[in-house]
Amino acid sequence: MIYIDSKSEQIFIYRDRLEEIFEFGEKNILDNIYLGRVVEYNSSLEAYFVDIGRTKVYLKKSDSGPLNIGSKTLLQISKMTEDKFPKAVVDFTIPGRYMVKIGGENKFSKKLSKEEVEDLKKYSFEGVLFRTEAKSATEEELLNEYEKINSIYNMVGYEKDFEPAPRLLYRRDVVDEVVGRYDEDIITNDREIYKKYKNNYKIEYDKNFEIKYSKIYLDYLKLFEEKVELKSGGNIVIEDTTALTVIDVNSDKNWDTSMKNLALSTNREAIEEIMWQVKLRNISGIIIVDFINMKDQKDREKILNFAKKLNSTMNLKLSIHGFTKLGLLEISRQNMGERRKFDEV
Numbered sequence: 001m002i003y004i005d006s007k008s009e010q011i012f013i014y015r016d017r018l019e020e021i022f023e024f025g026e027k028n029i030l031d032n033i034y035l036g037r038v039v040e041y042n043s044s045l046e047a048y049f050v051d052i053g054r055t056k057v058y059l060k061k062s063d064s065g066p067l068n069i070g071s072k073t074l075l076q077i078s079k080m081t082e083d084k085f086p087k088a089v090v091d092f093t094i095p096g097r098y099m100v101k102i103g104g105e106n107k108f109s110k111k112l113s114k115e116e117v118e119d120l121k122k123y124s125f126e127g128v129l130f131r132t133e134a135k136s137a138t139e140e141e142l143l144n145e146y147e148k149i150n151s152i153y154n155m156v157g158y159e160k161d162f163e164p165a166p167r168l169l170y171r172r173d174v175v176d177e178v179v180g181r182y183d184e185d186i187i188t189n190d191r192e193i194y195k196k197y198k199n200n201y202k203i204e205y206d207k208n209f210e211i212k213y214s215k216i217y218l219d220y221l222k223l224f225e226e227k228v229e230l231k232s233g234g235n236i237v238i239e240d241t242t243a244l245t246v247i248d249v250n251s252d253k254n255w256d257t258s259m260k261n262l263a264l265s266t267n268r269e270a271i272e273e274i275m276w277q278v279k280l281r282n283i284s285g286i287i288i289v290d291f292i293n294m295k296d297q298k299d300r301e302k303i304l305n306f307a308k309k310l311n312s313t314m315n316l317k318l319s320i321h322g323f324t325k326l327g328l329l330e331i332s333r334q335n336m337g338e339r340r341k342f343d344e345v
Contacts, residue, residue, distance in 0.1 A: 002182055004175060005211040006190035011178050012211060018219035021280060021340070024174035029054070030337070033076045033092050033156055033170040038067045050075060050088065053166040057088040064090045072165035074156070080337035092156060094149040095172065097180050098134040098142055101149040103127040109134075126150075223281050223340060228273060234266045234292075236273060244286035247274055251292055263292040264299045271303055271329075275310045278318070284336045287318075289329040304329070 003012040009027040013020035022028075036050035036057065048059045048067055052075075059075060067073055076092040094101040104127050108117045111132040120130050125146050134142065156169050179186065179197060186203040188194055194205035211217055222228060228236050234251040249270040251262060274289060294300050300323050307329070311318045321330040 002178065002184045002186045003209075003211060003214070003216060004186060004188035004190060004193055005209065006188070006193065008211055010211065011175065012216050012220075013178075013182060013184070014216050014219075017276070018216060018280065019276075021220075022174055022178055028172070028174060029077050029086065030080055031077060031095065031172040032168060033074065034088075035160055035165040035167050035169055036073055036075050036088075037165045038069055038071050038073060041067075041069065048073075049085065051166050052088075053168065056085055058085040059088045059090070072163075074160040074169075079335070081335070092153075092170075093129075094153045094156075094170070095177075096131075096145045096149045097177065098131055098137045098145050099125070099149070100129040100131065101127060101153040102129050103153070106130070127153075223277070228277060230266070230269050230273060232266055232269050234270065236270050236277070238277060238281075244288055245283050247287065247289045249289065249291045263294050264302065267291045267294065267299075267303050268306060271307050272310060275307070275314055275316060278333065279314060279316055280340065282336050282338065282340050284333045284339070287331040287333065289331065291327065291329065293327060300327070307331075 001014050003014060005012070006025070009023060009025040011020075011022040011024060012018060034052040034057075036052045038048050039051045039056065040049040041047075041061075042049065045058075046061045048061060048064065049056045050059050050073060057075065057077065059073070061067075064073060064075075073090065074092065075088040075090050077086050078089045079087040081087060091103075093103075106121075106125065106127065107129040108120065109130060109132045112120070112130065112135060116135045117130075120134055123142060123146070125142075128146065128149075137145075152170060159169050175193060179201060186197065186201055187206055187209055188203065189205075189207055189209040191205060191207070194203055197203050198205075211220070226237055226239060228238065230236065232251070234249065237248045237250065239246045239248070249267060251266045270291065271289070277283070278287065291303065294303070304320065304322060307320050310316075311320060317334055317336070319332045321332065323329055
């Protein structure tokens with residue numbers, strides 16, 4: 001089920017549990033394109049700070065080239081960070097479900113086969129990156145999407161030459177992306193969203209619906225607790241430090257089985273829950289997992305292989321480095337932007 005709450009500007013994907021959270025509207029500026037105004041240059045950082053109207057953003061000189069204080073520049077928000085300012089780039093792109101308008105020569109996802117690439121080359125599209133999903137799209141879907149993203153791309157290129165600055169030129173339509181990606185029923189408290197999708201999707205309008213008064217909110221609140229209970233009776237404890245995230249796996253019950261089987265089963269359940277927590281909390285950087293002690297090396301290998309499988313299927317972009325001599329699992333994750341904060345609802 002897809003729950004779209006315009007009051008909190010969030011979208012929740014909920015099946016048997018909370019699986020995804022997306023921000024939209026004013027709350028989410030990632031991938032937005034602005035005509036900004038340069039307000040400061042920091043020589044030690046070799047970067048400009050650019051006013052986009054609602055905040056300042058960070059733009060590397062190596063990306064933009066030399067700019068003058070007070071001049072306007074086109075930029076796209078590329079990353080939300082834990083520090084004060086979002087990061088931006090000057091080479092903008094327009095994302096679609098099947099392709100991304102990038103300018104320049106066409107490119108293809110590395111996950112597409114040679115045959116699929118050759119099949120997509122028949123289209124006379126210019127300056128796009130074909131996503132993996134393009135292989136399953138119909139000709140009509142590809143043509144319609146190209147027309148849409150190419151039109152936006154050209155509009156942005158045209159508008160960059162005009163005042164005023166700062167101003168927003170393009171906002172990514174997160175709602176449209178999520179609704180198109182998931183084949184799920186929808187509940188929303190936004191009448192305009194309901195009108196937009198009612199003819200093509202199974203959607204219910206409920207003006208009184210709010211996430212904070214639904215069953216989803218209980219799952220949401222758990223994302224800000226250190227201790228997460230497991231169904232088996234065990235738990236994981238997530239502690240943040242300046243340098244890394246430490247996750248401790250514990251077992252409180254199931255003592256009627258052998259210690260060996262207890263450790264393996266609890267650790268297997270724990271690593272799956274850890275993957276969900278990393279995704280939903282948006283944890284980045286170094287992650288150390290202290291499992292219940294597994295003396296058998298084969299058991300460690302089973303947990304390691306299971307973790308790698310989950311990483312692939314959940315598209316978490318983790319690097320799983322393996323166990324240390326002390327039996328700690330080392331994981332790292334590229335910077336995925338700001339960690340989820342409680343004040344979002």
